[in-house]
Amino acid sequence: MKNLSESKKLADFKVGVDNVIFSLDIRQNRLLVLLIKRTEKPFENYWSLPGTLVREGESLEASAERILAEKILVNNLYLEQLYTFGGPHRDPREDPTSYGDRYLSVSYFALVRFEDSGLIIRDLNQTAWHELQNLPALAFDHQEILNYGYRRLRNKLEYSPIAFDVLPEVFTLADLFQLYTIVFGENFSDYSNFRSRLLKLGFLKDTGLKITKGAGRPASLYQFDAKAFAPFKDKPLVFI
Amino acid sequence: MKNLSESKKLADFKVGVDNVIFSLDIRQNRLLVLLIKRTEKPFENYWSLPGTLVREGESLEASAERILAEKILVNNLYLEQLYTFGGPHRDPREDPTSYGDRYLSVSYFALVRFEDSGLIIRDLNQTAWHELQNLPALAFDHQEILNYGYRRLRNKLEYSPIAFDVLPEVFTLADLFQLYTIVFGENFSDYSNFRSRLLKLGFLKDTGLKITKGAGRPASLYQFDAKAFAPFKDKPLVFI
């Protein structure tokens, strides 16, 4: 940033934050995104990413957290900045002739625990989880932002332990495998190889507890050990 | 983004773009960053990342390109968005009591070809390449932005063919190896394994030409074949 003695006029910005909030419903095999139905023009009645304008004294991340807190009751989540979309003419409210305000959107990516994230239904049918496979047309350039978020989701799952931010405290290896399968598709990996690879790495601690789900042998419950994971930070491809 | 009927006041933003511009000087084994000496308060006489405020009708990326064009004459480069820094109080010009304008900085990451990037010296000693190993104190939060850019540089080099945006049209495998060595340090890999791995992948085309540098056997000149690289997009760890 620098002070300017330039001739050309500077753009005036309204800065907003838009969230791509994913949730993995392991029981029902669904990857979900949280969408809000718009009640005003432009794009009235279109679905959109939940967003807000940034307030005085509020950091961008605090703004993203506020959006989450207003829409869902969630305790366990992963949140990080995604990308900033700020080209001219991305919002029809900008007057194309008079060069009025520009709308800049800093997008954030979030992954929340599904079982643990009750919707705050202020207005019925206005806030809803949508399956990624079956999305309505989105307002503004939100589909582009969402695509960006989906790419980030897959990258993060490959390289970072964000799955454990969103799984219960204890979980079975089948749960973990299931989570990865939802995002990366069937046969993204052989289950038994997935097992032995992860267990050999040593950051999944067997709690000794077992859980029985209907028929079949009871599954061991594991716990993520953040300390034991530390050496794998910045190392490529631990999970897949 | 949504229209608001909220009680709290919104922040007003000035939006700037700051560039982390890297250059790899293979001949002299140096990784360089372009810095600008500030001539005004605050942080007068501190070095800073080159930046600008966004103009009317100008996209963020166009803004980043304009910074580059104003500082250096360069034809070959890689450019992408890095991160957005927008918390309150990151610029001392913000009045902490009155909640005046906030300074939001969208940072961009660039890698340029060193031999090909003459500095536009408008004001002597105000624009200069600095060795990453030996940096002065930077203005604002620019050291943090730079750290972010350095991380991105290493990531990109590992996973993407950005080295070829910045190498000459034809180059030797020693040049390529040298480039990676500057960023990842001595013995980041065995040279002969690096050779055979990359050649086996098949996206480096032998031009048949040779080059002699002083004593020793002449080296083959290779060319990057973008089409042959396509299958490796999104595949992890092609280069290291």
Add this chain to the structure above:
DNA sequence: ACAAAAGTGTTTTTTATACACCCATGC
């Protein structure tokens, strides 16, 4: 007893790592 789900082991193929060695040139 048998289906279902969890968990183990084995075999084969591929890739990584560490070197030793040969080749072509300038001086």
Add this chain to the structure above:
DNA sequence: GCATGGGTGTATAAAAAACACTTTTGT
């Protein structure tokens, strides 16, 4: 002819991939 940098090959270790098989439960 020998130092210098370029280039090839090989032997070993490690990891990935495929898949057969055993264990423990509910019904």
